[in-house]
Amino acid sequence: MIMALIGIIIFIILIIVLLYNSLVAKKNAVGNAFGSIDAMLKKRYDLLPNLVETVKQYMNYERDTLTKVTELRSKAVDPKLPPDQKIQLENQINTAMRGIMVQVENYPDLKANQNFMQLQGSWNEIEEQISAARRAYNAAVNSYNNACEQFPTNIMAGMMNYQLKTYIEIPEEERKNISARDLFNS
């Protein structure tokens, strides 16, 4: 009788440990995924000044936009910035850069510049990686939120005071696939 009782208690403890660990793992996965977005964004910040400098030499009419991008970047690299503001700045940089990439079409010399072509390739690569990192983040949030709301992990989550996390909204224009036509033809 006592043996059975001990058995049941051990079983319950085991289940609690498993639930607890799976929740913690899911929460950490979200943090990890956010970290990978951050890493990708840093990569992009490093590339941005180079790209802007190269483009500046050729573009006469888009100086304002280019200056704006540089300003946005210096704001965005501030480590104290809260995540939601950071994402907002990111989206602004994105939109501005997309505009510039479209304008490139009007500057055949720039388009043929070897250095620029390489930078553009890297830019597209990073864009796609950032988008992938965001999707990975949302998938991690999805799995975490499911655990917070589904039975029986929801009981555990309630006791651990875990809150639901919000998804990163992916701007409409970014949801469209990058296609060569969008990039090279205005």
Add this chain to the structure above:
Amino acid sequence: MSMQSKAEFLKLYQSQLMPALRSLEPARKEALTAFLTALFFVLASIPGFIAFSRIENPVVLLIALVPLGIGIYGFFRYNQKKKDYAAVFKERVIRQMVKLIDPNLDYYPEHLISKVEYKEADIFRNPIDRYSGDDLVEGALGVTRCRFSELEHQEKKESVDSKGRRHTNWVTIFKGIFFVADFNKHFSGRTYVFPDAGSSFLGVGKLFEKWTTGRGDLVELENPEFEKLFTVYGTDQVEARYILSTSLMERLVNFRRKANTRLHLSFIHSKLYLALPVNKNLFEPNVFSSGVKSGYLKEYFSYLELVTGIIDDLNLNLRIWGKGP
């Protein structure tokens, strides 16, 4: 087959394949005659064996063995003739078809995707006890290098039954077309796209998907149609999504519909590997019916088209991610 390629194929068939096939007809008929002759002698030996089993006279056995010997030799000769016929057929017919798909493609009737490359793809991990294949096509389509061949991978399974007898079973792990292409993005991890196992009863399959180990973690993607058809594993969650962009997922769904068969893909060392099962031996001539018929050639052509079409279907020629040709 699309309308345009159908028209092109028919043009090629009428202008080049049909004359080639016609000139091959004597060779085919010769092989057929060799087969029928061999069959005749083997059948002719049967009465002798029946007689021997009744009267057990060695002379009768001799009478039976002579036609059997001739018959076996006949089959040997038939095999030789069939091989010769197949070689010329591939040279004159299949090579033309490959050229019609793209003049930049080379065709090697006797070669195959190497075992090393097949292992690198890491799709089927069963022991490779028998490995064969032929009809290698290789070249650049646009800026993307690719190659594919027919392959068959078999595993030997031995079992002992209740009476202690050994049974050897050859299990086919993969038979079909194996395709390798240079992928248009850099990556360093491993990503596997396998047929879905998760749509079974009450999500039990989903649970099962998570248990599959050794290929990294399950990668759950946001395209429901894609998730219905495929299960993705990868060593890096972000990289798997970098490879399987929203557009590539859509394209894979469409390709899967077009191919209408279970597909296994892997993305390793910046390469794309695809195993497309085909349950017959492609690109071979048929000795037993008129070679001039176009039906079976159309099928071969549509397989060639399907496989080479992957480059366009998955947009692999789009090189905007800093990875050159």
